[in-house]
Amino acid sequence: MDCTIQKKLDLGTKAVVRMCNGQTILDHVSDDKQPKTFAFDHSFYSTDPNDPNFASQEEVFNSLGSGVLENAFSGYNACIFAYGQTGSGKSYSMMGTSEQPGIIPRLCNEVFRRIKETTCETLQYKVEVSYMEIYNERVRDLLDPKKSNKHHLKVREHKILGPLVDGLSVLAVDSFQQIASLIEEGNKSRTVAATNMNAESSRSHAVFNITLTQILKDVEKDFTGEKMAKISLVDLAGSERAGKTGAMGKRLEEGGNINK
Structure with missing residues (x-):
């Protein structure tokens, strides 16, 4: 894992970006707004090794x-x-x-x-x-x-x-x-x-x-x-x-x- 990402995880920072099946999903900090989805040929999630979508x-x-x-x-x-x-x-x-x-x-x-x-x-x-x-x-x-x-x-x-x-x-x-x-x-x-x-x-x-x-x-x-x-x-x-x-x-x- 990139050491920059690890530092943010250690600080308890909430991830607002996630990846799934070639899509990058941007979650809003406020719960009342719908997430934005972007489609790519490949989209890799590498924040949390324990996540099922981890690449x-x-x-x-x-x-x-x-x-x-x-x-x-x-x-x-x-x-x-x-x-x-x-x-x-x-x-x-x-x-x-x-x-x-x-x-x-x-x-x-x-x-x-x-x-x-x-x-x-x-x-x-x-x-x-x-x-x-x-x-x-x-x-x-x-x-x-x-x-x-x-x-x-x-x-x-x-x-x-x-x-x-x-x-x-x-x-x-x-x-x-x-x-x-x-x-x-x-x-x-x-x-x-x-x-x-x-x-x-x-x-x-x-x-x-x-x-x-x-x-x-x-x-x-x-x-x-x-x-x-x-x-x-x-x-x-x-x-x-x-x-x-x-x-x-x-x-x-x-x-x-x-x-x-």
Whole structure:
């Protein structure tokens, strides 16, 4: 469970939002008003683990991450991004904790599980990752923060590949353990600061990219082809009104750029 939610439960705060069967239901504090209902493809309730509608990190991944992975192995680019105000559980959903890993570590682990199952003489794989943050409209390389502290990276448009970041580190990996280590190091370099809404608010957008290349070989015809897909996993910075966060000075400037 997100630690922010746990704190509110410990204070005895009443939950006015509940989820059931793909619907989000907003209950009014006053009993004389009817609740409002909003329908979504998925709506996950993660406030109380004892609630019958409670959605675990595994359930969230199975509902959202599995389909993205299927598309990537079929050769299609895919993306998941988390958006919402500070304290709503974006980083928890995407990264999670060591005890309750989120979408990103679960997806990375599943990538290598599938690779191990399907690698053969006619099918090989190559996996590459990059990790960057966008802070105050400047791009930093989280896998090489010293370099990008001196020179902020530039975003360019490639006529075939689309937008790309000049000089961004792209590292080859061959195990989930390597990715987990890179993510841990990258997270240490993310820009985090306290606001009134969250003591550890992410003040930057973080983008973790996985490039999956499948190398197809036809031994009899002496032919080799490649199928490539890119998975972009995005944890956006908290998006909310400045008045709620008590933002001033640098925090206020951050908030303005976050909401652009």
